[in-house]
Amino acid sequence: MNADQIQRLVSESGIEQVRIAWCDTHGELRAKSILPRALPSALKDGIGMVGTQALKDTSDRTAFKVFEPDGLAHLPMLAEFAQASNFMVKPIPESFRQLPWAEKTGWLQAQMIGSDGHPLTVDSRSILQKALSLLEEKSYGMRCGLEIEFHIYKIENARPQTDPELAAWPGLPPAVSMIHPGYRLLSERWLDRADEPLQIVRKTCAALGLPLTSLEVEFGPSQVEAVFEVQDALAAADSMVLFRSAATQALQRAGYHASFMCRPPFPGIMSSGWHLHQSLVDLETGRNTFTASGETLSEVGQHWLAGLLAHAQGICALANPTLDAYERFRPNALAPTRANWGIDSRSAMLRVINADSHSASSATRIENRIGSPLANPYLYLASQIHAGLDGVARKLQPPRAEDDQATALPASLKDALTALQTDTALSEGFGEQVLTWYAQIKRQEIARHDAAQDKLDWIRREYFSRF
Numbered sequence: 001m002n003a004d005q006i007q008r009l010v011s012e013s014g015i016e017q018v019r020i021a022w023c024d025t026h027g028e029l030r031a032k033s034i035l036p037r038a039l040p041s042a043l044k045d046g047i048g049m050v051g052t053q054a055l056k057d058t059s060d061r062t063a064f065k066v067f068e069p070d071g072l073a074h075l076p077m078l079a080e081f082a083q084a085s086n087f088m089v090k091p092i093p094e095s096f097r098q099l100p101w102a103e104k105t106g107w108l109q110a111q112m113i114g115s116d117g118h119p120l121t122v123d124s125r126s127i128l129q130k131a132l133s134l135l136e137e138k139s140y141g142m143r144c145g146l147e148i149e150f151h152i153y154k155i156e157n158a159r160p161q162t163d164p165e166l167a168a169w170p171g172l173p174p175a176v177s178m179i180h181p182g183y184r185l186l187s188e189r190w191l192d193r194a195d196e197p198l199q200i201v202r203k204t205c206a207a208l209g210l211p212l213t214s215l216e217v218e219f220g221p222s223q224v225e226a227v228f229e230v231q232d233a234l235a236a237a238d239s240m241v242l243f244r245s246a247a248t249q250a251l252q253r254a255g256y257h258a259s260f261m262c263r264p265p266f267p268g269i270m271s272s273g274w275h276l277h278q279s280l281v282d283l284e285t286g287r288n289t290f291t292a293s294g295e296t297l298s299e300v301g302q303h304w305l306a307g308l309l310a311h312a313q314g315i316c317a318l319a320n321p322t323l324d325a326y327e328r329f330r331p332n333a334l335a336p337t338r339a340n341w342g343i344d345s346r347s348a349m350l351r352v353i354n355a356d357s358h359s360a361s362s363a364t365r366i367e368n369r370i371g372s373p374l375a376n377p378y379l380y381l382a383s384q385i386h387a388g389l390d391g392v393a394r395k396l397q398p399p400r401a402e403d404d405q406a407t408a409l410p411a412s413l414k415d416a417l418t419a420l421q422t423d424t425a426l427s428e429g430f431g432e433q434v435l436t437w438y439a440q441i442k443r444q445e446i447a448r449h450d451a452a453q454d455k456l457d458w459i460r461r462e463y464f465s466r467f
Helices: 003-013 036-045 051-055 076-084 124-137 188-193 195-208 233-253 299-310 312-319 323-327 377-393 413-421 424-430 432-451 455-464
Strands: 017-023 029-034 047-050 086-091 105-113 140-157 175-178 212-217 223-228 256-259 274-282 341-343 350-353 365-371
Touching (some): 003 036, 017 036, 017 086, 029 036, 029 047, 029 233, 036 047, 036 086, 047 051, 051 076, 051 086, 076 432, 105 124, 105 233, 124 140, 124 233, 124 377, 140 195, 140 233, 140 377, 188 195, 188 212, 195 212, 195 223, 195 233, 223 233, 233 377, 274 299, 274 377, 299 312, 299 377, 312 365, 312 377, 312 413, 312 432, 323 413, 377 424, 413 432, 424 432
Parallel strands (some): 341 350
Antiparallel strands (some): 017 029, 047 086, 086 105, 140 175, 140 223, 140 256, 140 274, 212 223, 350 365
């Protein structure tokens, strides 16, 4: 769609408001709702947003001293945010949709732009676009498939979240019950038991044009998984952001609480992961460049694999941005514990799939099992590109498969952030200031957690209530 088509559709369909949404540091959508009369101006010039929104941690506390004269001096790229001044977000016309759960409401995704009209350095979608342009220079495109585990609960009592006497920063989540008891992977009985909320997710995805292929009952109590068709990398990241926001909102209206945090704060919980399937295509021929006749992976695929392994510790900070995610890396948990790889192995960090196919159009790919469903998809996918390209540039070779002596993944978000900021290839790829911006926001989150007397209550309010 273009701007004229959008305005005509809004007029003809009786849409009374349009949400302009953009993705923040944490992969969450923030939005303003505008009336149709304001739409032409918004499409042409964008709309203003409070600058501190790009500088907030997961509790919405600003991690930078924007009101102090030198509060942003160490990061010149943030100069436009001084004194909490506005930035602009400009809608992407082709993203227009009508929301199925909100009456007479349109929706447009937007990107952050500065006073000169160019994307801001901390716009995460722009960060991925820049990484993809590096791939394009080498005649590669990236294709991604998403497998997203998350939890859905039935709201039994919304009072903790709605009673003004209980308001806090952050506040409590609602009281919930499970939609299925768990511990029976892919049970049809549990699938039927969870049918009502899963139908809401299915219908929401269909109405939005999201390429959902299956909804499954996962192993953990009240845990489910959504699987999507393969898309170009930017489209896949857009789908991830919209899916999380849309599923959460549609389910909430029906009395359900969806959580994409890795480990909801309950006994017997099973961690949720985000399994990211990836391959490179030749932009001239469309051929999957990871495929090689008679080989596990092509030469390019091997270098890419080795690059992902070499930078796994730094990638972890972007793939697992919350404190609870690091409890997932434990033995015998269908989650990785080390930076290793294997052929069709669900214990390794990187799982090479369909490696025995000799077809040039095969689905040979690398499944990265390191991620949490709360990762900002633009930052996570960009980390794969910078790491993979470093492996290709240096012609790195992967170690032997299923290496039990491979480097352990970081034990905490703090360790992962240190690894991220000391990783030369990732620093060059993202830019040192971008990684400093990200790390400062996350370190404030860590400091608040360390200062909390009741750590479980902190997790419950910080993540389960809000994500």
